[in-house]
Amino acid sequence: MKLSTFTPYTKSFRKAFLIIPFFVVIDVFCEIIQPRLMSVIVDDGILHKDINYILKIGLAMIGLAIVAIVANLCNIYYSAHASVGFATNLRTALFRKIQSFAFADTDYFSLASLTTRLTNDTNMMQQVMMMCLRMLLRAPLMMVFAIIFAVSINKDLSIVMAIALPILALSIFILLRKGLPFFIKMQQAVDRVNSVVQENLLNVRVVKAFVRQDFEKKKFEKVNFDLMDLATRASSIVVLIMPVMQLVMGLSLVAVTWFGGQKVMTGTLALGGLMSFLSYITQILISLMLLSLTFMMISRAIASGDRIEEVLEKKASLTNTEEGLKNKYAITAGRIAFQQVTFRYNRQSEKPNLDNISFEVKPASILAIIGGTGSGKSTLVQLIPRLYDVSKGSVLVDGIDVRNYKLQELRSQIAIVLQQNQLFSGTILENLKWGNEQATEEDIYTAARIACADDFIRSFPNGYQTLLGQGGVNVSGGQKQRICIARALLKKPKILIMDDSTSAVDINTDRKIREGLKKHLQDTTLLIIAQRISSVMHADQILVMEEGRIVGSGSHDVLLQTNTIYQEIYQSQHLQKEEV
Amino acid sequence: MSTSNKSIPVSLPGPGNSRRIKNEKPQQGFKALWRLMRYLSSQRLMLLLILISLLLGTAGTLAGNYLLRPAINNYVLKKDIVGLGHIALVMIGIYIATGIFNMLQYRLTIRVAQKTISNLRNDLFDRMQYLPLQFYDTHQHGDLMSRFTNDMDTVSDALNNSITQLLISSITLLGTLALMVYISPILSVIALIMIPLMLYLAKLIINKSKSFFAANQAALGNANGYVEEMISGQKVVKVFGHENAAIEQFEKLNQVLREKATKAQFYSGMMMPLMANMSTINYALTTIAGGILVITRGFDLGGLTAFLQYARQFGRPVNEISSQYNSLQAALAGAERIFAVIDTAPESETIDSLPIPTPLQGQVTLSHVNFGYVPQKQVLFDIDIDVKPGQKIAFVGETGAGKSTIINLLPRFYPLLSGDILLDKTSIFKLDRNELRKKLSIVFQDTHLFTDTVMENIRYGRLNATNEEVIAAAKLAAADSFIMQLPLGYKTELTNDGANLSQGQRQLINIARATVADTPILILDEATSSIDTRTEIAIQEGIDRLMQNKTSFVIAHRLSTIRNADMICLIEKGTIAEFGSHAELLKQKGKYYRLYMGQFD
Secondary structure, three states, X not given: OOHHHHHXXXXXXXXXXXXXXXXXXXXXXXXXXXXXXXXHHHHHHHOOOXXXXXXXXXXXXXXXXXXXXXXXXXXXXXXXXXXXXXHHHHHHHHHHHHHHOOHHHHHHHOHHHHHHHHHHHHHHHHHHHHHHHHHHOHHHHHHHHHHHHHHHHOOOOHHHHHHHHHHHHHHHHHHHHHHHHHHHHHHHHXXXXXXXXXXXXXXXHHHHHOOOHHHHHHHHHHHHHHHHHHHHHHHHHHOOHHHHHHXXXXXXXXXXHHHHHHHHHHOOOOHHHHHHHHHXXXXXXXXXXXXXXXXXXXXXXXXXXXXHHHHHHOOOOOOOOHHHHHOOOOXXXXXXXXXXXXXXXXXXXXXXXXXXXEEEEOOOOEEEEEEOOOOOHHHHHHOOOOOOOOOEEEEEEOOEEHHHOOHHHHHHXXXXXXXXXXXXXXXXXXXXXXXXXXXXXXXXXXXHHHOOOHHHHHHOOOHHHOEEOHHHOOOOHHHHHHHHXXXXXXXXXXXXXXXXXXXXXXXXXXXXXXHHHHHHOOOXXXXXXXXXXXXXXXXXXXEEEEOOXXXXXXXXXXXXXXXXXXXXXXXXXXHHHHHO | OOOOOOOOOOOOOOOOOOXXXXXXXXXXXXXXXXXXXXXXXXXXXXXXXXXXXXXXXXXXXXXXXXXXXXXXXXXXXXXXXXXXXXXXXXXXXXXXXXXXXXXXXXXHHHHHHHHXXXXXXXXXHHHHHHOOHHHHHXXXXXXXXXXXXXXXXHHHHHHHHHHHHHHHHHHHXXXXXXXXXXXXXXXXXXXXXXXXXXXXXXXXXHHHHHHHHHHHHHHHXXXXXXXXXXXXXXXXXXXXXXXXXXXXXXXXXXXXXXXHHHHHHHHHHXXXXXXXXXXXXXXXXXXXXHHHHHHHHOXXXXXXXXXXXXXXXXXXXXXXXXXXXXXHHHHHHHHHHHHHHHOOOOOOOOOOOEOOOOOOOOOEEEEEEEEOOEOOEOOEEEEEEEEOOOOEEEEEOOOOOOHHHHHHHOOOOOXXXXXXXXXXXXXXHHEXXXXXXXXXXXXXXXXXXXXEEHHHHHHOOOOOOOHHHHHHHHHHOOOHHHHHHOOOHHXXXXXXXXXXXXXXXXXXXXXHHHHHHOOOEEEEEOOOOOOOHHHHHHHHHHHHHHHOOOEEEEEOOOHHHHOOOOEEEEEEOOXXXXXXXXXXHHHHOOHHHHHHHHOOO
């Protein structure tokens, strides 16, 4: 973790960082001088029987305590603002960064991990920032002041500190060093427990159906035992810090009493001095304790910092090119061409996911793509709106390489209904408006009608105002797909890509949607990926894909004559028709 | 594709965890506490040891400080070096003994706490295994997970720290007070005024910060939810060029969060230093009063020294008591949520269950079945089907028609509203549920896998299947060829719910699992929906072989897979609309005919 990665996010709080130490110094001073004043009361006030003096100094003590309260409140006020502000800035920066990521970048981190980095890890940073602002200066300062005062009371007695302090520091260090690795192991055990629970939640039907409750229970008992074991071991070590500290503190007090007592007897040390020395030594050891806690917290936060830094430093792998920003090309016709396109998701993989693909689609025509699972259909269409960049060759829209468009322009003219549909929490209307913020009601109803969604949306009690849960949980798969199609239509794109987007829609509705699209989108180039022959057979051109290559191309009739794979697909779905 | 699959992070249970102030109040705190105590009671001896060492440890700490008084009064002021030596030795002894008792107490507490938490986790998991499916239908996974993680953590915190700390702090506070009163009743008056004042102030701050923390949690929840949605919907965001709108919206949520969080941090951060400062004021007041007492009433200096030592320190137990009381409240609220699951009634047991008919013929009869997931909303109406042993019956119809629901009734996942389901003429509701389920194997629509090897995932169908049997099953399900291409073949570890496999491949593994189970009744719910049509033909033969001599139920989207069924049931809106063999139904030229012909346009 480099501090310089994080300093920009503290920019708006520089004032707080400058002002906080000021309050800390005031607070520490007010606090640390108390035992000294007390000793003055004892030695000068009590021993000289001067009540006025006692009152004067005593009121000064109270006054200082009140000043300390004010300083503390100011400190906390600024610390809270600075640490929360810091976390806020970090979150915004992370969110912006993630929005700029290409899928390859997101895949690199995984979705779950990005979410935790943006939430839990920034929270950790906030906590540690707060702790640092409050403790990192205060504890050492307290210690230094206390040592100075203690030494000023009596140099010889300070030897006790010189011995106790390193012993305590060393034992804390050893305990932490022994304990922390267990905490890391324990965290992994926690992950394992969670993973068994999560899998059982996902697989609840399977477990029940196969009557595997006892099997699962045994599995859980094992990971649970491991967790208990590691947690016990980790905590048992770290928890020793407290009693060790108490022991060292107690023994130091005894030593001071013993040596200091002798000095008082011989008159080289005043009684008040001994009393305040006892206070200071307690103060010093407590400060050391707080400091070690802060370091423990920091060491855990560094892990979070690393994870945040990794995201912030990652360069988005797909951005506007200089060309794209300079030339303000616009898509007008919707002609698509692939020229010897090769693509790999993973640069190291031997076999490309798309291998030397070339084809052309005329404006306003319909292209269909068919082929087995994993043959590269979805990959191919995702290259058009530059969701991924080609590894070799080029993809042209209206004769211009897609990389030479401004991303916003490119994507605003290309609508794609994805295989993994996603709706967002909000009303159906709000979801549809993703397609076009300014869409009129009439536009929306038309789009929904083409997508065969209008009827069922209106059948809901709240119609278009129906609230969808996250991911559209309260509509069926087929309904979700139709809403997604309507949403894409609202963009009024030049190019519309439908990636297996009617798989959960029944056959008749599927046909109605296709007919609607044909009728209403006469100026739009349409790309359809489908499994059913019936969905592709009316296209102007059909591509047959297998293992990342185009193995056939042409109209339904031509392919049926010439292409064995197409024939096989046809057979697999049509064998029975002839029999009828 | 994901390279770093970090599982859900949870905060560390145990002492490393910083105290969280949560706005949570247990409904019946006492009851939950009582339940927790019952969990602890299995370790009575340990608890007794903890209590003893806790009492001795705390008493030792107090005594050690107290001895300062005689040390100064009796020896230092009287210049008795031998006596000082003696008392120093006594103090050393006390401190060492205290240290030992404290260590013992801390370690034993951890042991007991971890053991208890582990028992609690086991009990929660055990109960989860037997909860009816309705429970899972009506509870979010995230919510259940959070009982295992967050709630367990707060309870663990309380057992590790709060309870003992509350005891220690209370004893310390009371002991300190008692000693203070003993040393000087007059000086104690100051403390007796300060302590309630501090507790009152602490309560005020905690109440304030609690309400701000609640607002903070709510704002955090909103922001987190939005982030999760936008990140998981990244493709759609990009496709619609919605990045800037998303950033704008997030910044709004983030600002709200910032306001709430700042307030929450301010109020919660105030607590400790304020208590310390109040303690200092008390110290100053005591010094003044003590000084005057020494002069006017001849109060002893040693007494003042010891008294001041206490006065300076009692801010800490006050602080501890108020914050630990708070975490204990949060823990009890968490415990209540855990107990709520443990107390949920399990799937009803069959009393005096009848034995499974042997040999099992495999006749399945649905007799006038009416069903609803909730009684108010019936989804199946008078379903009446009789499947003869060895027959294959197929269900077709639109999504949401009720096909999967019918199939989910066969393993007795849900109770019926009315009607009955019979296996070889015996009601399945009179059979032992587990014995019944052992006769069925089901391939579900949503395919999930376990973190384990491919081999073990398939073997899940029958735990005593040999490797050869597993491989044979995989071959039958046409899964063998892709499995052999995995890096370690059958020994390849599947992680993250089989994230490195395609949906189709996961379905093949699920089919293999059902194959290896080799039960008299087989149920396939859209088992091949994600497998492309050519592969499907390849496995069709295997599936046909698998179905020989078995009663089987099949749901399929593609009608080609079911045309050789003995009977086809067209389900529409929860009723049987058409019924018969493929040929018969085509002849009827009804809905099935239209559906079937529609596949080819």
